[in-house]
Amino acid sequence: MTPAERWPAILLQLEPDTWKRAEDLAEALGVSERTVYRDVQSMVEAGVPLQGVPGKGYRVPEDYLLAPVTLTTDEAVMLILGSAYAAQNFDGRYRAAARSAQRKLDAVLPSEARERAFALQGSVHLVPPSAFGTPTEDGHLQRVRQALVEERAIVATLAPPSAPPSERTLNPYGLLQKAATWYVVGYDPDRSRVVHLRLQDVDDVRLTDHTFERPESYRTPPDGPDPTPTEKVRVVFAAEVTPSVQVAPSLHVADREYTSDGRLLLTIKVDHELEVLPWLLSWGQHVRVIEPRALRKRLATEARRIADQYRDMPTLLD
Numbered sequence: 001m002t003p004a005e006r007w008p009a010i011l012l013q014l015e016p017d018t019w020k021r022a023e024d025l026a027e028a029l030g031v032s033e034r035t036v037y038r039d040v041q042s043m044v045e046a047g048v049p050l051q052g053v054p055g056k057g058y059r060v061p062e063d064y065l066l067a068p069v070t071l072t073t074d075e076a077v078m079l080i081l082g083s084a085y086a087a088q089n090f091d092g093r094y095r096a097a098a099r100s101a102q103r104k105l106d107a108v109l110p111s112e113a114r115e116r117a118f119a120l121q122g123s124v125h126l127v128p129p130s131a132f133g134t135p136t137e138d139g140h141l142q143r144v145r146q147a148l149v150e151e152r153a154i155v156a157t158l159a160p161p162s163a164p165p166s167e168r169t170l171n172p173y174g175l176l177q178k179a180a181t182w183y184v185v186g187y188d189p190d191r192s193r194v195v196h197l198r199l200q201d202v203d204d205v206r207l208t209d210h211t212f213e214r215p216e217s218y219r220t221p222p223d224g225p226d227p228t229p230t231e232k233v234r235v236v237f238a239a240e241v242t243p244s245v246q247v248a249p250s251l252h253v254a255d256r257e258y259t260s261d262g263r264l265l266l267t268i269k270v271d272h273e274l275e276v277l278p279w280l281l282s283w284g285q286h287v288r289v290i291e292p293r294a295l296r297k298r299l300a301t302e303a304r305r306i307a308d309q310y311r312d313m314p315t316l317l318d
Contacts, residue, residue, distance in 0.1 A: 007096030021057035157204040171212040234290040237264040
């Protein structure tokens, strides 16, 4: 069991009105008392408000737990999806809290709903709309996600440039993102096989009333896929902002180096430049992209578009 797994496990063992000794926690988790002491110290340093008394043990304060909340099955399934997303994009106390929430909800859900939540965690990617994407594609993603949650077939309208529009019926099994392109993976009953449909080629997506059951082979572990980003981005921050630079948890920092004049050189791994573009723009003139060249050009283009919006004096009609 890794530290990331032990933190939520420790939280699940603690209550406000009962002290739990380190030896009891160690036995419950299958680790040594020394490991428990080390984990508890790390949790306190991360901001988890644990209370400890020598000879008595540990507990959480009374105001740490909320009053009981009544949830519908659908509400619980959505919260499990959200907590899985949070566990992947936060560290420390918040990752522990997200995983603890997942386990609590898993424990009270009916088996059928638990299996549905388990399957959706690996197939419904909770990626926020991109400011540099298109409203049409965002709408397609929302409808496909709804179809995945409800296990309903979709009808996609394709309109190739040199061919008449056509419709494809699909039982969606999951969403896959490769670079900046989204693909729907699903079963095509007309072709009697699983296909990959690129959303960029789709003009319209509509849900049908036909339901299906997703095969077991398309159910992935609760934490979902965790591919290693492959595209390298190297940027340098000006010395005056170096102490303030915070990298979002969703971005993988491969290397961090300080130059002799106080500048910060970061190497970041991403799946596509759109992931890092808004963050880089937020730093304005204080950051410069070293590579790749395509991202340098993209930033320059966006900066010119922003500048163009402020060339004229604003009026009351704007």
